[in-house]
Amino acid sequence: MLTEPVTRTQITRGQRLWLYIVVALVMIFLVVPCLLVVPMSFSAGEYLEFPPKELSLRWYRAFLGSPEWLNALWVSVRVAVPTMIIATIIGTAAAWGLHRRTDIFATGVRGIFILPMLVPLILIAVGVFFVYAKVGLNGTIGGLILAHTMLALPFVLTAVGSGLSSFDMALHEASRSLGASELRAFLSVTLPQIRISVMSGAVFAFVTSFDEVVVALFVSSGENETLTRRMFANIRDQVDPTVAAISSLLVGMVIVGMIVFLFIGRDESQEH
Amino acid sequence: MNDIAISSSGKNGRLNADTLRRKEVMERFGATSLTFPGLFLIALVLLVPVLWLFWLSAYDAAGDLSWANYERMGKSIYVRTFTTTFRIAIIVTVCCAILGYPVAYLMSQAGRRLSLVILLSVLLPFWTSVLVRTYAWLVLLQRTGLINTWLQSWGIIDTPLALVHNEFGTIIGMIHVMLPFMILPLYASMKAVDPSLMLAASNCGATPTTAFWQIYFPQTVSGLSSGAGLIFVLCLGFFVTPVLLGGGRTYMWAMQIADNISLYGNWGAASALGVVLVIATAMVLLAVQFVLRRAGGSK
Numbered sequence: 001m002l003t004e005p006v007t008r009t010q011i012t013r014g015q016r017l018w019l020y021i022v023v024a025l026v027m028i029f030l031v032v033p034c035l036l037v038v039p040m041s042f043s044a045g046e047y048l049e050f051p052p053k054e055l056s057l058r059w060y061r062a063f064l065g066s067p068e069w070l071n072a073l074w075v076s077v078r079v080a081v082p083t084m085i086i087a088t089i090i091g092t093a094a095a096w097g098l099h100r101r102t103d104i105f106a107t108g109v110r111g112i113f114i115l116p117m118l119v120p121l122i123l124i125a126v127g128v129f130f131v132y133a134k135v136g137l138n139g140t141i142g143g144l145i146l147a148h149t150m151l152a153l154p155f156v157l158t159a160v161g162s163g164l165s166s167f168d169m170a171l172h173e174a175s176r177s178l179g180a181s182e183l184r185a186f187l188s189v190t191l192p193q194i195r196i197s198v199m200s201g202a203v204f205a206f207v208t209s210f211d212e213v214v215v216a217l218f219v220s221s222g223e224n225e226t227l228t229r230r231m232f233a234n235i236r237d238q239v240d241p242t243v244a245a246i247s248s249l250l251v252g253m254v255i256v257g258m259i260v261f262l263f264i265g266r267d268e269s270q271e272h
Numbered sequence: 273m274n275d276i277a278i279s280s281s282g283k284n285g286r287l288n289a290d291t292l293r294r295k296e297v298m299e300r301f302g303a304t305s306l307t308f309p310g311l312f313l314i315a316l317v318l319l320v321p322v323l324w325l326f327w328l329s330a331y332d333a334a335g336d337l338s339w340a341n342y343e344r345m346g347k348s349i350y351v352r353t354f355t356t357t358f359r360i361a362i363i364v365t366v367c368c369a370i371l372g373y374p375v376a377y378l379m380s381q382a383g384r385r386l387s388l389v390i391l392l393s394v395l396l397p398f399w400t401s402v403l404v405r406t407y408a409w410l411v412l413l414q415r416t417g418l419i420n421t422w423l424q425s426w427g428i429i430d431t432p433l434a435l436v437h438n439e440f441g442t443i444i445g446m447i448h449v450m451l452p453f454m455i456l457p458l459y460a461s462m463k464a465v466d467p468s469l470m471l472a473a474s475n476c477g478a479t480p481t482t483a484f485w486q487i488y489f490p491q492t493v494s495g496l497s498s499g500a501g502l503i504f505v506l507c508l509g510f511f512v513t514p515v516l517l518g519g520g521r522t523y524m525w526a527m528q529i530a531d532n533i534s535l536y537g538n539w540g541a542a543s544a545l546g547v548v549l550v551i552a553t554a555m556v557l558l559a560v561q562f563v564l565r566r567a568g569g570s571k
Contacts, residue, residue, distance in 0.1 A: 023378045026371050027393045030451060033408035034400050036418070040411065048411050050418050090309045097306030100299075109307050116318055120509030120553060122526040123546045126533055127321025130328075150317040153310055182302065211401045214511050218533075231403050235516050239410060247404040254399045258392065 034251055041244035048241050059245035069230065069242065075220070076210055076227040078141055083148040083209040088202040090149070091156025096186065098157075099164045110157075117154045121214045124151070129218040139221045147215050152205035159204055163197025196264070203257075322546075329543035341544035350528070350545075357525040360439065360514075361507035364446045365500050371447070372454035372499065379455070380462035398452040406516045409445045410436060413517075437519025445513040450506060454499040461495025493567040501560030505553050525549055 036050065041059055043052035063069050094113060098106045116124070128147050129138065137143030167190065175185040191198070216226040227246070234240045332340040344350065379390040397405060412418050413436035420432040435441055465488060473483035511526040518524070525545065532542035 019374055019378055022374045023390065026375050026451075027390065029371075030397050030448065031393045033405055033412060033448065034397050036412065037404065037408050047416070090313065093306040094310040097303045100303035105304070109311065112314060113307075113310060115314060118505075118553065118557065119318065119322060120505075120526065120546075120549050122509050122511050122529050123322055123325065123549060124318060126529060126542060126546065127325045128317060129533070130539065131317075131321040131324060146313070147317050150313050153314065157310075182299070207399070211403075213403060228401070228403055231407075232512065232516070235403065235407050235410065239407075239414065243407055244411070247401075247407055250401050250404050254396065258395060258399065 037244050038248045038251060041241070041248040043241065043244075046241075048239065048244055059241045062242045063245045063249075066242070069227075069246070071223070072225050072227045072230040075141070075224050079144045079148060079220075079226060080206050080209040082145045083152055084202050084206040086145070087149045087152035087156050087205040087208075088198060091153050091201060091205070092160050092198055094153070095157050095160035095164060096190075099161065113157050114154050116151050125215045125218045128215060132219060138219055139224055141224055144216065144220050144224070144226070145209075147219060148209035148212060149205075151212065151215070152208040155204035155208055156201035159201035160194065160197050163194035167193055322550075325539075325543040325546055327543075328539050329547050331540060341540040344541060345544065345548065353523050353525055353528050356439075356523060357508060360443060360446065360522070360524065361504050363443055364450055364507050365503045367443075367447050368451050368454040368503055369496060369500060372451055372458055373496075376455045376458035376462055376495075379459050380465075394452050394455050397448065398456075402449055402512050405448055406445050406513050409441065409448065409517060413441050413444065436517055437521060439518070439522045441517040441519075442514050442522045442524075445517040446507060446510060449510075449513060450503045453502050453506070454496075457499040457502075458492060458495040461492045465491045490567070494564055497560050497563040497567070501556055505556050508552055508556070509549060 039052060040048045040050050042055045042057070043049050044054035044056035044058055045052065094109075098110055098113075124147075128143075132138040132143050137146070171193065172185055172190050175189040176182065180188065211228065212226075213228045213232055216229045217232060220226045220229050231243055231246060234243050329341050330337055332338040375390060375394070379387045379394075382390070410417075414420070415432045415434075417435070419435060420429075423429045424432065435444075469487050469491075470483055473487045478486065509526050510524065511530065514522055514524045515527055518527075526549075529542045529545045529549070532538045532545065
């Protein structure tokens with residue numbers, strides 16, 4: 001709860017009540033849509049209803065029994081896992097390189113690495129589609145991995161960079177002066193110290209790829225259609241309850257991920 | 273490094289200085305080269321495609337160098353898209369600021385447990401797929417959706433309201449997507465405010481309103497402007513939610529780019545729209561930088 005007001009410049013009790021009401025409403029606005037799809041996905045009806053009159057796993061069965069949906073999920077996984085691995089390696093290397101150089105060069109390079117976040121996604125999608133058409137990469141898993149890795153780089157760089165900023169460089173220098181090579185010192189001394197940041201960078205990279213819609217809409221097709229692309233087409237053309245089942249699974253994944261993160265965070269704070 | 277330490281005590285001091293310098297240059301180059309794979313990837317999949325598009329925008333359908341693609345921007349259909357996009361971007365940004373400010377404020381002032389609950393309710397949608405959230409709003413707002421059903425059963429309305437497949441639905445969905453982008457930077461800037469400043473203001477006789485506007489608010493401008501800038505930029509190029517919740521009636525910039533490619537195959541027009549979009553985005557980001565610098569400089 002709010003701490004008692006120390007001075008007259010802090011808000012009074014009555015005003016605090018208003019604050020609580022407004023914030024509660026905004027929180028309902030934020031959370032309810034995410035959670036409401038879960039009960040609705042268990043409906044037995046032809047259409048989505050809340051509360052569902054009869055419960056069933058019908059739409060989950062529709063998802064798990066459909067080769068097309070499962071193939072789309074499999075494509076997304078086959079894109080997101082390599083994206084995560086490549087983006088984490090390239091991004092960590094870049095973050096480490098930039099950390100060791102703090103001059104105007106590093107500032108410029110950092111600016112280029114942030115570009116995938118700043119350039120409008122629709123433009124990246126159209127541009128990549130255009131270039132891929134020339135080299136025959138449209139509709140391929142490899143092409144999608146390439147584009148998604150590029151999109152994930154700024155997230156990995158930021159996550160690892162923030163881990164490095166609190167890392168004591170003297171540890172690295174010490175291991176170097178004890179005779180370890182640069183690579184060995186990094187792998188056996190530096191990397192274990194920043195592993196949480198690297199792991200969160202990897203999670204960011206996975207989610208970036210798994211959730212990405214716009215580039216996938218242009219670049220993936222046919223056999224190599226991602227889950228998000230298929231969901232997008234389904235939502236646009238008809239409100240299919242199968243999407244509710246998939247959405248619930250995705251929301252469930254996020255909630256599990258948040259719980260895991262909370263526990264890791266607690267362990268971390270206990271360590272210090 | 274240890275071999276240098278041993279041999280530098282020897283007689284060839286000069287030689288060792290050279291070795292040392294060479295080693296330092298090598299190490300610097302080594303650090304630099306670690307960024308090359310990433311830079312190469314960004315050049316390959318971002319810079320080349322986007323610059324190629326820009327190049328295309330300078331040619332007309334016949335393949336001659338011309339301004340035709342940009343002259344077309346004056347046409348009423350394009351002007352209408354621009355006004356719709358900017359209007360929606362402004363509404364969404366302002367709504368996010370108004371809704372986000374109290375949430376971030378309470379989160380920064382409340383005790384551990386309450387602020388964790390608020391943080392989680394901001395992070396849950398933040399981490400949930402945009403598609404899932406857009407779908408949820410579609411289900412909630414549609415003619416037979418939850419909101420219309422409830423409003424009718426309570427007797428507030430007789431006929432279902434048109435809440436989705438129009439600008440209203442688009443704006444609701446976009447606010448839901450963008451709100452965390454406002455709350456998180458605002459929270460960070462509010463956490464950094466020194467509470468003793470408010471105490472000082474009160475001791476100097478400021479009323480709560482004066483203290484808020486003259487002491488508290490200016491210190492949160494950095495979070496407010498970076499959140500607003502990010503949201504505005506994202507709104508200008510937003511694609512998924514307007515397509516699904518706008519129902520084709522709310523026509524935004526990104527949709528026009530996409531349709532020029534997939535429906536009309538008009539690369540020149542799409543590219544010209546893209547160039548203007550990038551310029552608008554860059555201008556918003558520069559404006560945010562300007563505000564941030566001024567906010568930082570006034571301290």
